[in-house]
Amino acid sequence: MKLICSKANLLKGVNIVSKAVPSKTTMSILECILIDASASEIKFTANDMELGIETIVEGEILEKGIVAIDAKVFSEIVRKLPDNDVTIDTDSNYQISITCEKANFHISGKSGEDFSYLPYIEKTDFISLSQFTLKEVIRQTIFSIADNDNNKLMTGELFEIHNNEFKVVSLDGHRISIRKIELKDSYPDRKVIVPGKSLQEVSKILSGETDEEVRIFFTGNHIVFEFDNTMVVSRLIEGEYFKINQMLSSDYETKFVINKKELLSCIDRATLLVKEGDKKPIIFRITDEDMEISINSQLGSMKEEIDIQKEGKDILIGFNPKFLIDALRVIDDENITIYMVNPKAPCYIRDDEQKYIYLILPVNFNASAN
């Protein structure tokens, strides 16, 4: 095999497929990028068996062939080459020579025989949206997937399509995040659970441009994201997702509007008194005039008042500050509306059209101590 590619194109390709190279594995072939120049295009592939990524790299094929090359070493070499054309040349023993200007590297490759190729996907059933929208919707929900494997379903996100509505849901037992997107076209109903890790990697590769499209294909066991010259294939999580609608309620006893940035800065300040692992709740004392936010810890105490526009009952309620911070960070609205029922029932942050809903469970605390 013999190829010539610019350093920039090589680097782009390597950066994209590297997202599917596992950091730890016992199968050394999975640590490789497959360079496939056996047909008319140069294709890089990596596959950790759950997530597979394939991308077309622009360049010239002087001699057709295939080779598998250690992803880490290859990526570091490419990164440090001068900005110029790079020649990649392999011999019949898969010894690879990489030359750029006066620099020449020699490393050993593999035949690629053992490489796990991506599954063949019949591309019929799909939806289309902008890269920007997909990237945003992942960012706005991914934080509330579970961070451990105790319940496999919680490590993924629900992707639900109904007519022209695309709904993304994640939950971890303490909170639920829901975002709804309006698609340009209507599609048949679909409901799949996508591994959170796959979404995190997809999100890193997406350009995030509003005028660049991404097409999402569905098969029985896989989801495929196709954009630019790249295809990302992820296994789906099997099982029936939680019945979200049963958990949501639109009843409330207290409703208030608050400036999002002020609330976020205040909670941020309060949490500096909470050391990691120390589960101190942040207390909201909501009255007609304002909201008093307070926290008590071994390090000291903090109190702050914020103006709110309130309807309904006064309430004293405690939260894990991290859950509030996570949700507030991904809401773009300047002012937000928060709904509460009582100190033991979930609180909701949602907009009028319910394009976003963040449900957060309160925590118990010793009210007399506050």
Added chain:
Amino acid sequence: MKLICSKANLLKGVNIVSKAVPSKTTMSILECILIDASASEIKFTANDMELGIETIVEGEILEKGIVAIDAKVFSEIVRKLPDNDVTIDTDSNYQISITCEKANFHISGKSGEDFSYLPYIEKTDFISLSQFTLKEVIRQTIFSIADNDNNKLMTGELFEIHNNEFKVVSLDGHRISIRKIELKDSYPDRKVIVPGKSLQEVSKILSGETDEEVRIFFTGNHIVFEFDNTMVVSRLIEGEYFKINQMLSSDYETKFVINKKELLSCIDRATLLVKEGDKKPIIFRITDEDMEISINSQLGSMKEEIDIQKEGKDILIGFNPKFLIDALRVIDDENITIYMVNPKAPCYIRDDEQKYIYLILPVNFNASAN
């Protein structure tokens, strides 16, 4: 005690003195910043017994007093306060209230009785130079102090003053770094060993402006850096520094001029094949035409040629690439001159006026394998 300071001034003061707060200590008073408003100025002090820093913070004293406050908690609170005036108020039990806009923090302070005040320094014997020069000269030598305590002298830098020459030296047994600065005035001879850690912290606080001055005072056991509103006091390392002049030689068999950036990029590329802890030398094969740089490791091999202007003998010599990289990074010249004697003798990188000298010992390698 009651003070009003802007958040910006508080933060500046806290950031400066925090450099002298030890990250680990059994004496909790050392983890504190002393706020001394007992006289007409607000003074922050921190002291880890080896390094002490004192800085004047602009603000208004409404009620005189002294309090010691946990540096980490105080610094985090100040950092997250809104950009406005901050009131710090203590009661007779050293309970501290910090108020800014509607936010109010309560934390416990200490009396400051146990605080180790900085030693009294008679400020007579001093030199003066620009903050820029001091910061640069530290950066250009600090990398070759020893990273362990086996030989205390090697953990410090020699500061030597002779007439109007200020010489800074560091060495770690494999290499020596020497920088010489011309001072505006002449001073009496001085020779002290300053702990490297103190210099690293001083360097972080120095603004690095060419038109800002720093005055360096010497006493029997201490060195004092005075600049802006800040005073840094460091203990000196006791003992007689190595006799550097006996280690230096101006004889050479091979001399060549090379583009610094090209050499640095090439060594940088070569070292990516060397995993941490793997001591593979980089080999220079120097001939009349050019220099061939090569490296061999388990991961593969790399070769590259660089143009040089050479005088004297051909030579084949090996180095620890890290030592070359460290020295090359801090040299500002576009082209540098390297002097060699034989594959077992030290190599020198130095300019004609010997404003800088970097001595690096070569390493043995199996020449037949290259």
